[in-house]
Amino acid sequence: MKENLNQDTGFGEKSTDMGGRMVNKDGSFNIKRKGISVKDRASGYQSMLTMSRPRFLATIFLFYFLMNCFFTALYWLAGPSGLEGVQKVEFWDRIKELFFFSTQTLTTVGYGRINPISEAANWIAAVESLIGFLSLAIATGLLYGRFSRPRAFIRFSDFLVYTHYKGTKALMFRLVCYKDDHLLMNAEIKVNVRIVTNDHSYRFFNLKLERSRVDSLVLNWTVVHPIDEESPFYGLSQKEIVNLQPEISAYLTGFDEVYSSIVVARISYAIQDFKFGFKFLPMYFSKSMRTDLDLSKLNLIDQE
Structure with a gap:
């Protein structure tokens, strides 16, 4: 039995220093790292690759929704004269028009009925288009990484x-x-x-x-x-x-x-x-x- 003794497992020897099982039923290690910030010990890329499909899709849609809400607020702050072609004047109707214009700009669809005319609105649209390109590239890489990961x-x-x-x-x-x-x-x-x-x-x-x-x-x-x-x-x-x-x-x-x-x-x-x-x-x-x-x-x- 001695020759089978294994001292190279990576786990400690004192039972009082460890809690529960070493490895969970799903194969993950039952270890929680502490003592440094979440930013330093977490990996966003690894998390996006390994999280469940529903959670991954929910994260993508939540990012998409919040990003469009952010730019909708910027277009609103740019004033009613910043965009040409907005037909609605009621508060919520105008918010919806600005939101859907933001989705078209973020995804570079650009149907053309609404377009920026003021300098502030043009700068906002330019930044949003850039973020849209970068976001699409990142999302494409994550999707490929998830499908191709062994x-x-x-x-x-x-x-x-x-x-x-x-x-x-x-x-x-x-x-x-x-x-x-x-x-x-x-x-x-x-x-x-x-x-x-x-x-x-x-x-x-x-x-x-x-x-x-x-x-x-x-x-x-x-x-x-x-x-x-x-x-x-x-x-x-x-x-x-x-x-x-x-x-x-x-x-x-x-x-x-x-x-x-x-x-x-x-x-x-x-x-x-x-x-x-x-x-x-x-x-x-x-x-x-x-x-x-x-x-x-x-x-x-x-x-x-």
Whole structure:
């Protein structure tokens, strides 16, 4: 077991200095950085690339709306003689005309009915056009970055099972590539465990796997850690394993043919994710002259 001791995880050893799990279920690290300003530690570009699609679209539309509101106010301050072709005189009707003129200027559409005539209005329109060009370039870059950013289309099982395996016990979880067009080549996985010792410190171990690499991740992959003499769980009962409060973290890498790039996926299993005395049921079946892989059965288990 000593030779599997891992001191290079990047996490501390004192359990009292850390809260909760190391890695969240979605693969992100459970770390919050403090002590410096948000401006210094945050990355707007990274946030825009990684946020969810609804939030990304909401951010783009909110920026667009607020920018047009800002220039609408400037056109209003430029006075009624600043723009030619404005037909409405009522307050809200005029505001709407100025707002839609701003949208046309920001996007360089320019239908032509309304046009600036005063020097102030011309300067405002010139600055807005420049900002429109720059905003369009940035939005285009963000959209391309989001679509082209390599992603590992991998789903892990929600839990890990502790079950009989080849005359001994084993810990197992499984994963699958769920996109039709994305084939992961030379997939390799590394698994380690964090346990809490009697002196309330953490110890990390690399877990020996039955198979740590597959040439092509076409079907599902059940990752197996046999509990033998080299395992930190060897000779322990279910209660003793629970008392260790283990957290098992997995790190998967592979080459995606579509992106022509290395992709990464992470997962962790805390003790509440362990299923003792269960086994995974098959996910793929022979049908006529092909094999059907049923992704809905990723978490299908049964008692031993």
